[in-house]
Structure formats: C-alpha cells, structure tokens
Amino acid sequence: MSVRRALFFAILTAGASAAPSTLRMQPFGTLPAGQPARLYTLENSRGIRADITDYGGIVVRLLVPDRNGVLDDVVLGFDSVEKYAAGSPYFGCVVGRVGNRIAGGKFSLDGKTYTLVTNNEPGGKPCHLHGGRVGFDKALWNVTPRPGPEPALVLRHLSPAGDEGYPGALTVEVTYMLTADDALRIDYSATTDAATPVNLTNHSYFNLRGEGRGDVLGHELTLRAARYTPVDAGLIPTGKIAPVAGTPLDFTAPHPIGARIGTSTEQLTFAGGYDHNFVLDSQGGTLALAATVHEPATGRVMTMWTTEPGVQFYTGNFLDGKLTGKRGAPYPFRGGFCLETQHYPDSPNQPAFPSTILRPGRTYRSTTLYSFSAK
Numbered sequence: 001m002s003v004r005r006a007l008f009f010a011i012l013t014a015g016a017s018a019a020p021s022t023l024r025m026q027p028f029g030t031l032p033a034g035q036p037a038r039l040y041t042l043e044n045s046r047g048i049r050a051d052i053t054d055y056g057g058i059v060v061r062l063l064v065p066d067r068n069g070v071l072d073d074v075v076l077g078f079d080s081v082e083k084y085a086a087g088s089p090y091f092g093c094v095v096g097r098v099g100n101r102i103a104g105g106k107f108s109l110d111g112k113t114y115t116l117v118t119n120n121e122p123g124g125k126p127c128h129l130h131g132g133r134v135g136f137d138k139a140l141w142n143v144t145p146r147p148g149p150e151p152a153l154v155l156r157h158l159s160p161a162g163d164e165g166y167p168g169a170l171t172v173e174v175t176y177m178l179t180a181d182d183a184l185r186i187d188y189s190a191t192t193d194a195a196t197p198v199n200l201t202n203h204s205y206f207n208l209r210g211e212g213r214g215d216v217l218g219h220e221l222t223l224r225a226a227r228y229t230p231v232d233a234g235l236i237p238t239g240k241i242a243p244v245a246g247t248p249l250d251f252t253a254p255h256p257i258g259a260r261i262g263t264s265t266e267q268l269t270f271a272g273g274y275d276h277n278f279v280l281d282s283q284g285g286t287l288a289l290a291a292t293v294h295e296p297a298t299g300r301v302m303t304m305w306t307t308e309p310g311v312q313f314y315t316g317n318f319l320d321g322k323l324t325g326k327r328g329a330p331y332p333f334r335g336g337f338c339l340e341t342q343h344y345p346d347s348p349n350q351p352a353f354p355s356t357i358l359r360p361g362r363t364y365r366s367t368t369l370y371s372f373s374a375k
Contacts, residue, residue, distance in 0.1 A: 021045050021178070023151040028053050028060075029081035035140055037081035042151040042178040047071065048372070050178050055081050056093035056137040057155050057174055059204050061326070062184060064372040067299030072210035074300070074372075076336045079326045085138075089318060090203040094174055096131010097159055097166050098356065099201035100277070100312060100345035103127055103236045107348035109167065109195055109357065116165035123270065125234030130203070132164030136172070137203070152177040161194065168194030170358075183371035190364040197348045198358040200366060205316060205336030208295035208302060212329030216315070216337045217258025222292040223251040223313065225278035229344050229353075233270050237346050237353075241279055249276060254294070257315060257337060273317040273334065277310045277344050284309035284343075284354070287367055291339050299374040306341040306368045309354050314338040341368040 021044050028039035037055040049071070051061035060078075063071045077091045078084055084091070105118035105128035117132035130137065139157050146152040152175055159170040170192045177185040188200045207216050228249050229237040244250040248260035248268060261273050268274070282288035290311055291304040304311070315337050321330045347356040358364045 021147075021149055021151050023145050023147045023153075025145070028055070031055065031081060031085055031140065037140065038143070040143065040145065040153050042153065042176070044150070044178050044180055044182070046180075046182060048178060048182045050176065050184055052153055052176055053081060053084075054141045054143045054155065055084060056139065057141050057176075057202075058084060058137070059092035059176070059184070059202065062204075064182065064300065065374055067374040072298070073326065074206055074208050074210060074302075076205040076207065076211045076325055076331055088137075089205075089323075090130055090137055092202070092204045093137035094155075095137050095201060095203050096135030097163070097170060098128070098197050098199045098348075099130060099203070099340060099342055100199065101127045101129050101236055102197075103234070103346050103349055105165070107197065109197075109348065114165055114167060122235040123233035125232075125236070127234060127236060128164075134164065141174075146175075150177055150179050166196050168192040168196035170196060170198065172200070174200070181371070182373065183369050185367065185369045188364070188366040190358060191360075191362075192358050193360055195357055195359045197356045198364045199343045199347065199356045200364070201312075201340040201342045202368065203338060203340055205338055206293070206302065207336045208293060208300040209298055211336070212325045212327045212331065215258070215332055215334045217256060217261065217334060218296060219257050219337065220254045220294045220296065221251050221257055221313075221337075222254045223278050223311070224281045224288075224290055225311070226252055226281060227279040229277045229279065229310075230267060231270055231276065235271060235275060237277065237344060237350060239350050239352060244278075249274070249278075254292075258334075261315065261334075271317065273315040275312070275314045275317060277312050277342070279344070280306070280309055280311060282309075287369065290341070293337075293339075294375075301373045301375060303371045303373075304339050304341070304368065305371065307366055308341040308343065308368065310342050310344050312338065312340040312342055312345070314340065341366070
C-alpha cells in the first residue's frame with residue numbers, strides 16, 4: 001500500500017473510532033480510459049447509510065428505515081462504475097454547470113452569444129440539458145473525506161473555460177453530509193474567473209418502497225408551490241409563471257403521484273407525465289421546506305428542504321424496464337421520481353426569471369437537504 005493510501009485509511013480509521021459513525025472507501029470499478037473509481041460509504045450512529053462515488057458525485061445507495069426499522073435502498077442506480085459509464089439516465093449525479101434545459105443551446109451574456117453543446121431534442125426541438133454531452137456526471141471528482149459524528153465528503157471539480165461551450169473556468173465544490181438526524185445534506189459552492197450561468201443540482205431518482213420495487217405512482221406528494229413555469233412542446237419554459245390551482249400540477253395538498261398523471265392536458269402530454277419546474281413559495285435564500293413525500297406501504301417519509309427558488313419534479317417517464325438495478329430487478333416505467341432543486345430552466349434566456357449568472361468575485365452557494373422518517 002502506498003504511503004498516501006495508508007495515510008488515507010489511517011484518517012478514516014481514526015475518524016470512525018472517534019465517533020459513533022463511519023466513513024469507508026472501496027474500489028468501484030474502472031472507467032473506459034483506465035481510471036479507477038472509488039465508492040465512499042457514510043453511515044451515522046443510527047445506521048442510516050449513503051454510498052457515494054467520485055465518478056459524477058453519484059449517490060449510489062441511500063439506506064433508510066421503514067416504520068418497522070427495516071432498512072432499504074431508496075435510490076435507483078447501478079452496482080459498478082462500468083454500468084454508469086455505459087449509459088445512465090443521470091441516476092444520482094451532479095449533472096452539469098446548468099442542470100436543466102437551455103433553449104437551442106444558446107444564450108447571450110454581456111453582449112456576446114454563446115453556443116453550447118446540444119444533447120436533447122424533446123418535441124423535435126434541440127436544447128442543451130444537464131450540462132451537455134460531457135457534464136459533471138461524467139467527471140472524476142477529487143474527494144476529501146471528513147470523518148466525524150456527521151460524516152461528510154467534499155468533492156471538487158474544475159470545469160475549464162469553454163467546457164461544453166460555457167464561458168469562464170468554474171471551480172465547483174459539493175459537500176455530502178449524513179446528519180445525525182437522518183438527513184442527506186448537499187451543499188454546493190462555485191467560483192468563476194468570468195461571468196457564466198451556474199445552476200447546480202442532484203439528479204437522484206427516489207423510490208421509497210425500495211429501488212427496483214415497482215413504480216412510484218402510489219407515493220403521496222406535497223409541494224409548497226402554488227405556481228409553476230409552463231413549457232412548450234420542447235419542454236422549454238414559455239416565460240410565464242402560472243398557478244397550479246385547478247390543474248393536475250396542484251400538489252399543494254397531498255396527492256398520489258399517479259392520481260392525475262394520465263390526465264389529457266397539454267402540459268402532461270408535452271412531458272409524458274410530470275417533468276416541470278415548480279415555483280416554490282419560499283422563493284429561495286433561506287433553507288425552507290419545499291416537499292414532502294409519503295410512501296403508504298412502508299411508512300417512509302422524505303421531506304426536502306432547499307435554499308433554491310424552484311424544484312423540477314420528474315416521474316421517470318423514460319424508464320422502460322430495460323435497465324437493471326442493484327438488486328437485479330428492472331426499473332419499470334415511472335419506477336422513480338426526482339426532486340431537483342434549482343433556479344428555473346432556461347433562465348439565461350428568460351430575463352424575468354431569477355438570474356443564474358455568477359460573476360468573478362462572487363460565490364455561488366446552494367443547499368438542499370433530504371430528511372427521512374417513517375410513520
């Protein structure tokens with residue numbers, strides 16, 4: 001064992017013995033270019049566990065208890081880095097410099113037009129999605145473990161100027177922390193040397209029954225969002241902010257995800273289900289409750305808190321049973337849901353939306369917290 005790896009394991013061992021929590025590392029396979037990937041396990045004193053890999057900053061596993069105290073993995077994903085690299089619908093990753101869509105892959109900033117890599121064509125209209133073809137989900141991040149009572153990983157990545165067409169070199173830091181009160185906390189920060197859009201998020205697919213245990217249509221969702229941003233056939237916001245009242249997008253009171261998902265409305269037809277940005281009542285700036293999800297069969301409850309003004313609710317509309325997960329079960333249509341905290345999609349082209357432009361001398365900061373309980 002090298003001196004560097006021996007020192008790393010000594011740090012982990014010291015941290016684990018000094019607190020009733022653990023932080024471990026193990027190999028997670030090899031990427032096509034030959035780089036080894038690693039899997040880090042965070043576990044708190046109550047047995048809640050998160051497995052995170054340095055490839056894409058992916059949350060690979062998240063084990064939380066049901067009402068009887070039985071742990072199960074509630075995020076979709078694969079059991080090796082090779083499977084992620086071969087093709088993944090962004091399971092669990094930090095997606096890119098701008099997480100959601102940018103119309104036509106173009107925007108203007110300070111009098112100059114920038115052309116990004118386009119990699120998505122909903123409704124036959126090309127756009128830039130999740131940071132492009134080679135987003136942060138395909139980067140091998142630098143990791144610093146932080147053992148202690150609330151174990152954490154600090155992931156760092158440098159996105160150079162011109163990366164997927166973006167201006168400015170962006171230095172990104174993402175910290176995953178498993179808290180003592182059973183929450184996965186994600187803190188994002190970034191700095192740049194030139195003005196650039198930044199809108200970071202995590203793309204975990206959740207199934208509170210357990211990954212690979214059917215669809216999520218029976219999950220009951222509440223969103224603290226009385227408004228949303230309607231989209232066109234290309235899933236680009238029209239620029240309007242509309243009330244959810246009287247529409248199938250009204251989750252201001254608890255509703256099963258599947259109760260109205262098949263309603264023949266323009267918005268659900270465009271997206272093939274739910275794939276919409278909801279305008280949170282809190283409007284960002286402070287950590288506020290944004291969503292609650294209850295799974296009746298297991299009793300599991302997930303509450304999501306964020307400093308962001310919006311959240312993209314997505315219902316796994318492109319899952320089709322062809323991908324097999326960690327327990328060897330296929331992931332069916334709508335076998336997971338995403339709650340991606342964010343500024344609104346296409347913000348660089350929508351002057352009425354909250355700005356996503358980061359400038360030199362400023363620091364981008366964002367926090368999202370997924371908290372788990374059972375009833």
